[in-house]
Amino acid sequence: MMEFALDNIDLRILRLMQENARISNVDMAKQLEMAPSAVLERVKKLEQKQVIQHYTTSINPAAVGQRLLAFVFIRTSEAFDRGEMGAALAKIEEVQEVHIIAGEDCWLVKVRTADSAELMALMRNKFAKIPTIQSTKTTIVLETIKEQQKVVIPIIKK
Amino acid sequence: MMEFALDNIDLRILRLMQENARISNVDMAKQLEMAPSAVLERVKKLEQKQVIQHYTTSINPAAVGQRLLAFVFIRTSEAFDRGEMGAALAKIEEVQEVHIIAGEDCWLVKVRTADSAELMALMRNKFAKIPTIQSTKTTIVLETIKEQQKVVIPIIKK
């Protein structure tokens, strides 16, 4: 079967789409010197295999009034068992990321809100409701120099 | 002039596009009960105003061999002046995020590599070359429960 090997054409497609999710098949086909139908076939396959997860538009957070970014470190009793807590945190829409990190049985959560008042409210109303949270340490971001989710896509030798 | 107010139609467009960057204009127009041309006009304007920053495809990092995620805290002499250092860090493609954080004159960097060996190599070859770095503390992510860049888009009263 070997249901999962990506070749260099797939990787080139991923690079193009990572740069611009709205690139047309025709355009990709030209760059790859292939027929549009062949490219489309591969894209569909990449979607099915979940190599491509979704297509998203990055919006300037400030333009929609979300000016505060913070990282919250959470000390927990639940440690590495991400049952309740993971689900509870993930459910909060202001929470962009939830990670379990090594050392100090901590979780790391990235949150974006309008301002500090809203962050405060969020923590009081949502975080405080989660029983397994023992304590939190919040780090406010003063300035963001780079923020993207692009992944390095390697080249395959053979 | 008032060159920058978004109305609720704009916000609805942003919500739709944030969910799926490849949604068609026709589809949006149906949902918004507007003509496709009118929707397109707004989208173009949102792009110009940089409310829409870009369209990107999220790729499963593991599927392209990027299995390690880490956060690196950097202590620096350059403190809040993000000249050299910000640029140097931002230039590294494995670096997804660079933030200046409050307290402890620290920077926070999100990095994604294939494995810990590659992270090590990266830090030796790239980070170590940056003279303003005094020390680093690296936190490895063991598991990611949620990871998205969707922003909460509010509703405007009037």
Place this chain on the structure above:
DNA sequence: TATAAAACAGAATTTAATTCTGTTAAAACT
């Protein structure tokens, strides 16, 4: 080597993007 499966090209068709024009609605100004 024979066979099966996957990848591909190219044409045909369907669907969508984009442009254009005229109209309406909303601001801006006097």
Place this chain on the structure above:
DNA sequence: AGTTTTAACAGAATTAAATTCTGTTTTATA
């Protein structure tokens, strides 16, 4: 308030792209 200007919109026309289909080539596999 009335006029003018500007922005937003709808709908048709046009251009471009997505998608489907079919037959061929390539690749992998027995």
